[in-house]
Amino acid sequence: xxxxxxxxxxxxxxxxxxxxxxxxxxxxxxxxxxxxxxxxxxxxxxxxxxxxxxxxxxxxxxxxxxxxxxxxxxxxxxxxxxxxxxxxxxxxxxxxxxxxxxxxxxxxxxxxxxxxxxxxxxxxxxxxxxxxxxxxxxxxxxxxxxxxxxxxxxxxxxxxxxxxxxxxxxxxxxxxxxxxxxxxxxxxxxxxxxxxxxxxxxxxxxxxxxxxxxxxxxxxxxxxxxxxxxxxxxxxxxxxxxxxxxxxxxxxxxxxxxxxxxxxxxxxxxxxxxxxxxxxxxxxxxxxxxxxxxxxxxxxxxxxxxxxxxxxxxxxxxxxxxxxxxxxxxxxxxxxxxxxxxxxxxxxxxxxxxxxxxxxxxxxxxxxxxxxxxx
Numbered sequence: 001x002x003x004x005x006x007x008x009x010x011x012x013x014x015x016x017x018x019x020x021x022x023x024x025x026x027x028x029x030x031x032x033x034x035x036x037x038x039x040x041x042x043x044x045x046x047x048x049x050x051x052x053x054x055x056x057x058x059x060x061x062x063x064x065x066x067x068x069x070x071x072x073x074x075x076x077x078x079x080x081x082x083x084x085x086x087x088x089x090x091x092x093x094x095x096x097x098x099x100x101x102x103x104x105x106x107x108x109x110x111x112x113x114x115x116x117x118x119x120x121x122x123x124x125x126x127x128x129x130x131x132x133x134x135x136x137x138x139x140x141x142x143x144x145x146x147x148x149x150x151x152x153x154x155x156x157x158x159x160x161x162x163x164x165x166x167x168x169x170x171x172x173x174x175x176x177x178x179x180x181x182x183x184x185x186x187x188x189x190x191x192x193x194x195x196x197x198x199x200x201x202x203x204x205x206x207x208x209x210x211x212x213x214x215x216x217x218x219x220x221x222x223x224x225x226x227x228x229x230x231x232x233x234x235x236x237x238x239x240x241x242x243x244x245x246x247x248x249x250x251x252x253x254x255x256x257x258x259x260x261x262x263x264x265x266x267x268x269x270x271x272x273x274x275x276x277x278x279x280x281x282x283x284x285x286x287x288x289x290x291x292x293x294x295x296x297x298x299x300x301x302x303x304x305x306x307x308x309x310x311x312x313x314x315x316x317x318x319x320x321x322x323x324x325x326x327x328x329x330x331x332x333x334x335x336x337x338x339x340x341x342x343x344x345x346x347x348x349x350x351x352x353x354x355x356x357x358x359x360x361x362x363x364x365x366x367x368x369x370x371x372x373x374x375x
Contacts, residue, residue: 044083048073048313049112050306051102051127052119052142053094057215057242060270062094062119064300065141069116071298072310085314088112092123094240096190099123100130107134114138114313114327116306121145121191128153137328139312141305144264144288145194149348155328157345159305159312159338161288161354163191166263167198169356169375170236170286174203179234179259181208183227185247187239188212195263196238208232213243220250227251233258240265245274252279264288267301267359269366277364285359291369293339308338 050069053062069087077084090106092099099118106112107130115131115138118124124143131138132153140148140158144166148156174182182203186196200207208230211223227235235251235258237244244266251260262271264287272280292304316330335344344352357371 044085045111046113047086047088047109047111048310049088049090049106049109049115049117050119051090051092051099051106051115051117051123054089054091056093058094058120058240058265060268060300061142061240061265061302062091064298064303065116065119065306067298067300068141068303068306068308069310071296071303072307072314076314086111092118092120094120094123096120096122096126099127103127103130107131107136112136113324116141116309116313118143119302120189121148121194122189124148124156125151125190128156131155135324135328137313137324137331139309139331141309142264142302143191145190146198147190147194149350154349155324157331157349159308159340159343159351160302161356162350163194163263164198165354165375166286166288166356167195168202170195170261170263171199171202173284173286173358173374174199174234174236174259174261175206177259180206181230181232182206182234182236183208183230183232184210184236184238185223186210186212186237187215187217187243189215189239191265192238192240194238195265196236199236199238213239213247215239215243217243218246220247221254223247224250224254224256227256228254232256235260237262237266241268241271242274245271245276245280248275248283249279259284261286264301267366269368272361272364272366280361280366281364283361285361285366286356286374287359287371288354288356289340290355290357290373291371296339304338304340308336308340308343311338312336312343 053059090102115136119142121143132155137155144163146162146164184196184200186192244262248260261284267285267287316327321327321330342353346352356375358374359371360367
């Protein structure tokens with residue numbers, strides 16, 4: 001990848017392919033986009049990249065993201081036979097140990113003009129400097145750890161609310177629904193600790209205990225014993241759906257009858273599969289993402305954010321951006337109503353508005369169509 005010198009606010013990246021944005025089946029319109037423009041077509045045939053988990057315990061979430069990206073690209077490519085844009089996928093399994101090597105591959109690939117991802121917070125913190133120093137514009141659909149946008153990486157953005165917004169809303173939901181003694185558990189990952197920590201801080205004296213498990217842990221008996229000893233009437237878990245499901249199952253088997261709540265890392269039908277329908281019943285799973293429109297052509301949590309992220313890149317190129325610096329400047333000033341909600345970035349790369357929803361397991365299934373807005 002061509003390297004550029006630093007400017008006061010950002011670095012430039014390899015010249016990028018221009019596209020015309022046609023947001024088929026969507027109300028997504030950018031105030032910055034000019035319809036009908038062909039953009040920098042000298043790089044037709046180039047690629048966006050995705051970095052995140054495509055296999056492993058969190059692979060379903062990454063597959064959701066890819067589905068949203070591919071939908072946006074299909075809509076574009078169907079209308080532009082002479083300017084096809086591809087997608088290169090890099091499977092990190094969500095690991096901050098695996099992601100840096102893949103990040104190096106991405107920045108050294110001169111066919112890549114923008115990154116959608118990373119998908120997870122730990123890998124974002126592990127790779128953000130690499131992408132920033134290479135000048136590669138990136139938009140994460142799902143990485144929510146608050147500290148990511150505090151690193152000064154001006155090419156890094158996200159189209160989802162951060163853990164402070166979600167954690168505060170989760171804590172308020174528990175309080176509003178009568179939880180007086182809450183036990184908080186996380187899995188030690190950056191995303192998980194950030195979300196669980198915000199819940200803990202917001203709840204204050206209502207927290208009767210905290211604990212940490214490990215990714216891949218299957219024996220939850222020690223946690224169950226502590227929860228029951230604390231006489232908790234609610235458990236909040238910061239982490240992903242596999243361990244969340246195992247914990248919910250163990251808690252119910254251990255006699256816990258209170259509320260089980262977790263965040264967006266668990267808001268997936270696989271949570272119910274792991275926990276079992278009976279143990280999962282009544283669980284509350286929050287997410288900074290509402291359900292997709294009825295006619296949306298991709299499914300699952302983060303699909304709409306990924307779709308919007310892809311279309312932001314396409315809108316930048318349609319507007320005539322042909323360098324990484326121009327694309328990054330466009331992203332920073334972008335204003336639109338995406339399918340995931342209103343999109344506008346602050347100076348750090350966070351979106352300025354974020355609505356948090358609670359999803360519920362009812363009748364043995366995660367109801368993804370009827371969430372409750374909790375912020």
